[in-house]
Amino acid sequence: MNERELDLWQTEVARQNAAVEGPPEPWTVSGLTKKIRFLLEGNIGEVWVIGEVSNLRIPSSGHCYFTLKDETAVINAVFFRTEAEKLDFPLKDGLSIVVRAFLTVYESRGQYQLRVVEARKKGAGSLLEKFEELKRKLAQEGLFDLSRKKKLPLFPEKIGIVTSLKGAVIQDFSRILQRRAPGITIYIRDVRVQGNGAAQEIAKAIEEFGELGLVDILVVARGGGSLEDLWAFNEEIVARALFRCPIPTVSAVGHETDFTIADLVADVRAPTPSAAAEIVSRDWEEWRQELEHLELRMHRFSLQYLEIWKERLEKIKKSSSLAEPSRYVGLLRQNADMLEQALEKAVSLALERARTKYTELELRLKSFNPQLVLERVREELKLWAARLASVSPQVVLDRGYSMTFDRQGRVLKEAEKVSRGEQIVVVLSKGSLWAAVEKTQQEKERSSFEWK
The missing domain is CATH 2.40.50.140 (Nucleic acid-binding proteins)
Incomplete structure (x- = not known):
């Protein structure tokens, strides 16, 4: 018995023993x-x-x-x-x-x-580094800006798709469109989606769709794969072709977790090609249901509208204006007379207020007569001149008083400030005296004057 046969025999024996002894721990x-x-x-x-x-x-x-x-x-x-x-x-x-x-x-x-x-x-030089480097470059140039993204048309009639006919992408895409919107026409451009030259074919197909202008939406699609498999959609030539395309574009590359430069440049990113088919088309059954709902709402609204007008017509038929036209006309005339009287009263009141205002303004203008103002100013000036004259030193001198100055021109107010023989100047009402002091007398000695 060789080693393998022995091992199989031991395994079989162990299995039989386990069946007898029960399951292992x-x-x-x-x-x-x-x-x-x-x-x-x-x-x-x-x-x-x-x-x-x-x-x-x-x-x-x-x-x-x-x-x-x-x-x-x-x-x-x-x-x-x-x-x-x-x-x-x-x-x-x-x-x-x-x-x-x-x-x-x-x-x-x-x-x-x-x-x-x-x-x-x-x-360096890995694919991810190249991806990030190109991503930064294109972002700086504004290729990812949301402001330049085009909106997808709500009712597209023709859809173009750039993909490979060899994969399952086109079958899934067509099947979903046929189910949701069978009236949409699909234009397919078969290209390589990986390998050498794939990026050039994809970019050329995008440019040709843009030049022809046959479709309403352009979808660029590919199934899932590794970063290397999807690299054609990370090439700069594809990104710039998408950026220049005048048709609204949808990028549907890989699975939901995959992300490419084409996803960032395209107007709309779809997580998968199947999701792209649903994004670009609205289910016709949903439209039918919505149209039926709108039709029902319009019908109900029309009935309600007609019912309202029927009620209004009934009220008009029963109104007194139609039953007795002359009475209705009389009421209108009475209202017109009342309005006329109110208008006349309002006009009269407005005129009276205007006259009163005019009178007030006229009185105010007269009170500001320049001649009267000048007269008042003259009187006030005369009064102030009299007040100033009453306190003038000359008036005091005219009453018999005098002012005395020393040789330096300082006013003398106290006798003790002057010495005997000092020269002084006495200013009178009319003229001045130059004199010499012979004698001084203090305040307490001023009761009488004795000339010696």
């Missing part, structure tokens, strides 16, 4: 996860992996969390701060790197991941 989730971690770490351990950084997150802890990916697979990775600080270049999405890491399991989530201990820069 079940694993706990944590126990099984630990077992898987031990197997991975023990059997694989340290590895070197090359890939493109994606979904990079660096929280406040400083640890780096990201995924490494290539064309067909992704794997989670963690780069703890102590090792990450040794890098001589910053990590960023789209960067191709080579890492030395240990394969392990993050038990809390049951996910296997790489614990990176060393990273080396593989080099």
Whole structure:
């Protein structure tokens, strides 16, 4: 018996024993996860992996969390701060790197991941970096501005689609349009949607649709795929063709999670080609239901409107104005007379108010007669002149008083300020005296004058 036959025999024996002894002890989730971690770490351990950084997150802890990916697979990775600080270049999405890491399991989530201990820069030029570079360039030129986006027509009759006839896109698109809006005509331009020369064919088809102007809406569509598969729709030539197209455009490239430059430039982005078919067409059954609803509303409104006018006509028929026209005319004449009297009264009152206002203004104007104002001013000036004259020094001198000055021209008010023999000037009402002091007398001695 060889080794394989022995193994099969032992397995069969174990199965029979298990049938007799009952089911084995079940694993706990944590126990099984630990077992898987031990197997991975023990059997694989340290590895070197090359890939493109994606979904990079660096929280406040400083640890780096990201995924490494290539064309067909992704794997989670963690780069703890102590090792990450040794890098001589910053990590960023789209960067191709080579890492030395240990394969392990993050038990809390049951996910296997790489614990990176060393990273080396593989080099720039990845597709994602090219995507971001072109995206920034076109955004600066205004190709993504919402203000230039064209609205889709509500009732398109002709729709153009740029896609490959080899895929399922055109079948799904046509089937949905046939179901929702069978009257719409579809114009198809078969192009390559991936590989060398695909971008040039797509751009040329867009330009030709724009030049011919045969369709109301132009759809650029492709099924899902990797970033490399969809790259033709990230080429600058396609973006500029969409930007120049005079027809409203819809980009329906890939699946809902895929995003291309064409999605940003087109007037409308559809998550999938099937969704694009629904966006560009309104279900005719919905239109029928809405038209039926509108028809019913119009019918009800018309009936209500007619009923209202019937009631109005009945009231008019029963009104006294039609039963007794002369009485109605009499009421109108009476109202006219009343209005005429009210108008005359209002006019008279307005005229009376105007006369009163005129009289008031006339009196006010007379009170401001310039001649009267000048007379009042003259009288006031005379009064002030008399008041000033009454306090004039000359008037005091005319009453017999005099003013005495020393040789410096200062007014003398006290005898003690003057010395015997000092020269003084006495100003009288008419003329002045130059004299010398022979004797001085104080205030208390002024009761009598004695000449000696």
